[in-house]
Amino acid sequence: METSQHHPTAPAIVPGAPAAGDLQRRDEVVKAAFQYRDALIGYAYAMLRSWTLAEDVVQEAYLVVMNKWQDLREDAGVFLWVRQIVHFKTLEAIRSRGRETALPDQELLDLVEQSVTENLDEGTAERQRQMSASLRECMSRLNQFSLSLLAGFYWRQESCEMLADQHGRSVNAIRLMLSRLREKLRTCLTRRLEQQGIRP
């Protein structure tokens, strides 16, 4: 397909790929790949440290999956394959970003990538998915203040100093609140997972 030219960094075509037109197989691959979206965004974020960029990278990776699903060997794991695509796309984004800002410490990035690769497999991705649903339930019980702190700190990446300024609190108070919120959420998450018979 013509779009395949747009993704020269995708994994090499594997001999013996399923014949084109095998829509059922395609659907299976795509569906499986989408199951790991959160974990893949986390993987990309670990190196990019920008949620928006990480989401873009994973989105681009899915375009590759949609167009090159035949390249996946039948006996190969979807997760590892998609993770590899995300890896390439992340490196592309870092290179592209390097044109505008200083390139990050490559040695550190390699170590981060090693850490994530060692510890992020299909099992952890699935567990993360379960935890995500439970955590949302826990968070839905938080008041707006707590949510605004969490969204500010974790999503918008605002520092404690910025949050303190926004909310008219001391930096230490913000740190303390975040720390307590984390503890409460961990406790809640553990309880909910236990209720579902999932080992946290």
Next chain:
Amino acid sequence: MNDELFEKYLSNRLTADEAAALKRVLASDQQARAQFVQTLQEWQLFAEAARQITAGSEIAEAAAPTANDPLRRRRPSQRVPPLPRRRPARRMAMVLLPLVGLAACLAIVLLMPSQAAKAEPFAAFSMVQPGVVLQRGDSKLVPAAGMALLPGDAVSVVTGSHASVRYADDTRLDLAPGTTVTLVGGQAAPGAALGVPGKRVLVTSGSVTAEVAKQPLGHPMQFLTPQAQATVLGTKLILDVVGAATRLEVVHGLVGLSRRAERTMIEVAGGQCATVAEGVELAARAIIADVTVNAEGEHRPGIKTEYFADTSLSKLMFTRTDATVSYDPGLETPPLDISPSHFSVRWSGTIQPRFSETYMLHLEADSGVRLFIDGKVLIDDSAASVVSDHQVAVAFEAGKRYPLRIEYIQPKAGMMIKLRWESLQQAMEIVPTERLSPDP
């Protein structure tokens, strides 16, 4: 130590030295690498869940792309609305419902003048203590005494601080700790510049004491809270926004008071007070000696909540008014302010049933509890250590207020408690705010 390094890396705030330290940690320790990924996953879960839950709210509006992402342009600044802050003990703790913020935002939008209009100073700070923040457009400023105020300026006073504002006509506002106000209008000439002739003060939270000079005929000063509108011709008043209620107390003069959603106005004269809250009759009543306690017959919604730093309900940490007795599993505000373990809580006030019939009260808790109705102990399981749903049948009379007291003892960590009721006509529910009152 590692956690701090991981968090700094993930939030893009690693210094060169810290980067070197992180490299050493990750290179030498496989366990640390696993720990790093755990932190990453937690980081992502929190970020994603916070984003999803706040989607659609004003917080999500503010959830622009990352603050320190060099590749992304931040959306026009949309700040998280000012926070409700704890009130001084004299005035009870303040709990603003989420709607309050939203209503306040709406009110600001409605009242805010066009940016095209040129704003001119119309008031100034006469006294400012450290901890006061002035929000002017997208900028946050640290004001000083004498600094001019422009229409549209928002002033936030943190706990422990204080500020006073004086208008050109000598009208004065004293802003208590924990107060947030937006000043609009106030031009000397009706219709001048911003099209808001009279002075308008939007009180989002906290307590404002105002001494209002005689206002031009037809252009009274107005104080707007999420619930109420107080129209002032010239008087001294105190306006408290506490939870979902606004309480007006007039020291001298005359103030017209109405619900925001209605046009019916009552007059509150010097020596009188009135409360605007759902389910509370709008009427002026005489102020009793202690103005922090409500006037006789006037019941505010919610329930008085006292938090103690011990398990014997003796070392009082703070008091506040809560909307309901419902915490699960300790994620709401109280645990942020007290020790996460070894504490106790007492809720007190009254409960007012809708129907004359036998209710089943359900008190579910994960630790020791006692329930008193009308001074009688109905549930006593102060040694409980697991989640239990205690139930007791009580014959209530419709509309009567029964003294209610609940004591919760938590020698460990966490907090879960819910007070629900049900009857033949009453579906099971958390006893709602309007059926509770912190007043005896």
